[in-house]
Amino acid sequence: SQELEQSPQSLIVQEGKNLTINCTSSKTLYGLYWYKQKYGEGLIFLMMLQKGGEEKSHEKITAKLDEKKQQSSLHITASQPSHAGIYLCGAGGGSNYKLTFGKGTLLTVNP
Amino acid sequence: NAGVTQTPKFQVLKTGQSMTLQCAQDMNHEYMSWYRQDPGMGLRLIHYSVGAGITDQGEVPNGYNVSRSTTEDFPLRLLSAAPSQTSVYFCASSSWPKRYEQYFGPGTRLTVT
Numbered sequence: 001s002q003e004l005e006q007s008p009q010s011l012i013v014q015e016g017k018n019l020t021i022n023c024t025s026s027k028t029l030y031g032l033y034w035y036k037q038k039y040g041e042g043l044i045f046l047m048m049l050q051k052g053g054e055e056k057s058h059e060k061i062t063a064k065l066d067e068k069k070q071q072s073s074l075h076i077t078a079s080q081p082s083h084a085g086i087y088l089c090g091a092g093g094g095s096n097y098k099l100t101f102g103k104g105t106l107l108t109v110n111p
Numbered sequence: 112n113a114g115v116t117q118t119p120k121f122q123v124l125k126t127g128q129s130m131t132l133q134c135a136q137d138m139n140h141e142y143m144s145w146y147r148q149d150p151g152m153g154l155r156l157i158h159y160s161v162g163a164g165i166t167d168q169g170e171v172p173n174g175y176n177v178s179r180s181t182t183e184d185f186p187l188r189l190l191s192a193a194p195s196q197t198s199v200y201f202c203a204s205s206s207w208p209k210r211y212e213q214y215f216g217p218g219t220r221l222t223v224t
Contacts, residue, residue, distance in 0.1 A: 033211050042115070042201055042215030043154075088154065092211040097142040097161060098169070099211055103153035 002027045004089055004102035012108045018077050021105045023089030025070040032072040033090040033099065034063050043088065076107075084109045113137050117202050117216035124192040124223045132187040132219050134202030140214070142205045143185040144169070145177065147198040148218075154201070160185055192223045 003026040013019050023032065031050045035043040047056045052067030060077045076083055086106050090099040118133045136143065144159035146169075156169030160179040174196060176188040185204075189196060199220050203213040 031211060040218075042217050043203075043213075044215070045212045048212065090211065097144070097205060097210040098156060098159065099213065101154040103151065 002091055002100050004091055004100060006087075006089060006102035006105050008105060009103070010106040010108070012110065013079050015080060015109055015111050016078055018075065019079060019107070020076075021074045021087050021107070023072045023074070023102055025091055027070070029065065029067060029070050029072070029091055031092045032063075032065050033092065034072070034074055035088045035090060035101075037086040037088065037104070039085065046087075079107075079109045081109050081111055083107060115202055115204055115214050115216035117200075117219050119219060120217065122219060122221050124189070124221065126192060126194060126223060128192050130189050130192065132189070132200055132202075132221070134185045134187065134216060135183050136185075136202075136204040136214070137183065138204060138206070138214065139182060140204035140206040141182065142207075142210060142213075143179065144203050144213070145175070145185070145187045146201045146203065147171065148201060149198050157187065157200075189221075194223045197221060197223045 005024045007022050033048050034046040037043045049065035055064045062075045065072045086104040088104045089102045092099050115136045141162045145157040146154045148154050155171045158177040160166045163179050166177050199218050201218050202216040205213040
């Protein structure tokens with residue numbers, strides 16, 4: 001079965017700083033999905049990456065997919081307190097609907 | 112649209128009691144699933160359904176039952192609660208072709224004493 005490892009497990013940054021979260025897969029990635037979870041709430045879909053080298057941005061969050069390395073990175077520029085939460089990567093594949101998730105990265109942004 | 116709704120938000124059970132966690136979606140999504148989230152374990156899939164009348168087991172199905180009689184509802188039943196089932200439970204739904212862009216409910220925090 002596919003496993004996703006996220007690093008770091010937790011991250012504390014000062015407001016305005018840049019940061020990167022990584023997600024590495026044990027198997028070939030056919031699609032990588034980033035979600036965000038605020039404390040006490042459900043997950044919210046951020047973006048999807050499907051092709052090697054693909055890069056997508058949403059506001060100040062940019063995600064890239066390195067298919068050869070079976071890895072994706074999520075970069076936040078000029079972090080804000082609103083970016084705080086848990087970021088989870090998920091991988092799908094094949095003809096089913098099942099997503100496998102990493103354990104998440106807890107981001108704290110201090111004002 | 113209300114999206115995905117879950118009830119109750121909080122629940123405390125005693126060992127051996129049974130209960131049903133409710134999940135409903137109003138987006139006409141064919142796919143619905145239940146996850147549990149535990150510290151250090153991440154999100155783990157319990158059961159899922161690809162349409163009314165069709166359900167299947169996920170990664171951690173033991174101790175849980177599901178049924179899908181309508182497109183909208185996907186209840187999760189705990190048959191005989193155990194302390195190991197203390198967790199936060201999330202329901203999610205999606206639709207083809209964006210099947211991996213899943214909509215999550217707000218969660219049910221369950222404590223079994």
